[in-house]
Amino acid sequence: MGNITTSNAATNCTIDHTIHQTLAPVVYVLVLAVGFPANCLSLYYGYLQIKAKNELGVYLCNLTVADLLYICSLPFWLQYVLQHDNWLHGDLSCKICGILLYENIYISVGFLCCISIDRYLAVAHPFRFHQFRTVKAAAGVSVGIWAKELLAGVIFLMHTEVMEDKDQHLVCFEHYPIQPWQRKINYYRFSVGFLFPICLLFFSYWGILRAVRRSHGTQKTRKDQIQRLVLSTMVIFLACFLPYHVLLLVRSLWEDSCEFAKEIFNTYHFSLLLTSFNCVADPVLYCFVSENTHRDLARLRASCLGFLTCSGLRGAKEAFPLSSPEALGKNEARREEPELLTKLHPPCPLSSSPGPGGTSQEG
Known part of the structure; x- marks a missing residue:
């Protein structure tokens, strides 16, 4: 097994890991x-947002x-569960993959919170707090979030995470019942990593919804679109992270025996799998719901079509009706977005093209 430091005394708590061989591989493959x-x-x-000097791009x-x-660590976890919870890559790699798995939750929570606060300031206070809505400020906040979470992850490097069970399998990040040092860091995770950010997120989106309702210059259909975006963000955030943190707190407070660990094992690991879907939900929420993004991706596809056409694939043109003048005209008509929607999803710069007089200008 390589140079693996394991506990000589196998854990006395034997738990059925069937959920790891049935549900976990499906989730990991889907997320990949x-x-x-x-x-x-x-x-x-x-x-594109950073190129447009927009701080939102830094957070995104x-x-x-x-x-x-986190997605890059999934092949290791996939192999682990398919090998019946037998880690084959050493203690250090287990720690790194474990840190990527668990700390991704709080890094994601942190940046989702930053995005919500940034959108709140843009919509509710468009003429104030400019010093906090710059690329430089966003970069500084981002460094702080990464530093905080990486420092929190150092505690895992101080403990052995690969242990040998009764079947002589090397289990990774499996401690049952929960250990005393884990309780302390779990309290920190719940309060600082989840509870405080979600309060800020609720406050920010409540302010966004209130600003939308007070706006008289925005069409009703646009207001409905913004409200659906805000509410769907909250639903997905809660669906991905709330069950895990509730069960994390329950384990930290009451798991002091193997019997309790057995009872909560499947539910806890199901909630942990739910957090993986955040990697799928993030791009959908903050990129693909914006009409600006639809237009940019359509133009990216049109550019790829042009490349294929120049390469001799003439038949591809009929397969992409967006390249027709009528479709492009409809696409251009979508530029007229109300002020609030534009603030929520600032338009991205288009690729440079020769302007009048031979100079390059942004679309």
């Missing part, structure tokens, strides 16, 4: 197949990088 390409597109969208890119790092 959908989350990786979706987050790559999200990274492109965030790059950091959120996407955190999701991609």
Whole structure:
């Protein structure tokens, strides 16, 4: 098994890990197949925002990088569960993958909170707090979030995370019942990593909804679209993170025996699997619901079509009706968005094209 430091005394708590061999592989494969390409597109969208000097792009890119790092650890976890919870890659790799798994939750929560506060300031206070809504300020906040979570993850490096069970399998991040040092960090996770950010997020989105309702210059259909975006964000946030943190607190408070660990094991690990869907939900919420993003992605597709056409694939033109003048005209008509929706999803810069007089101008 390599140079693996394991506990000589196998744990006396024997738990049925069937959920790891049945449900976990399905979730991991789904998140890999959908989350990786979706987050790559999200990274492109965030790059366009940064190019436009928009601070939202900084948060989007950091959120996407955190999701991609977690997604890159999924093949290791997939192999682990398919091997019947037998870790084959050493203690250090177990710690790194575990940190990517658990800290991604709080890095994601942090940047979702930053995005909500940024959108609240843009909609409710568009002429104030400019010093907090700059690319430089967003970069500073992002460094602080990464530093805080990475420092919190150091505690896992101080403990052995690979242990040998009664079947001589090397289990990774499996401690039953919960250990005393884990209780302390779990209280920190729940209060600082989840409860405080979600209070800020609720306050921010309540302010956004109130500003939308007070706006008289926005069409009703646009107001409905903004409210659906805000409410769907809250629902997905709660669905992905609330069950896990409730059960995390329950374990920390009352798990002091193997019997209790057995009773809560499946429910707890199901809630942990739910957090993985955040990697799929993030790009959908903050990129693909915006008409601006639809237009940018349509133009990206049109550029790819142009490349294929120049390469001799003439038949591809009929397969993409968006390239027709009528479709492009309808697409251009979507530019007229109300002020509030534009603030929620600032338009991205289009690729440079020769303007009048041969100079390059942004679309």
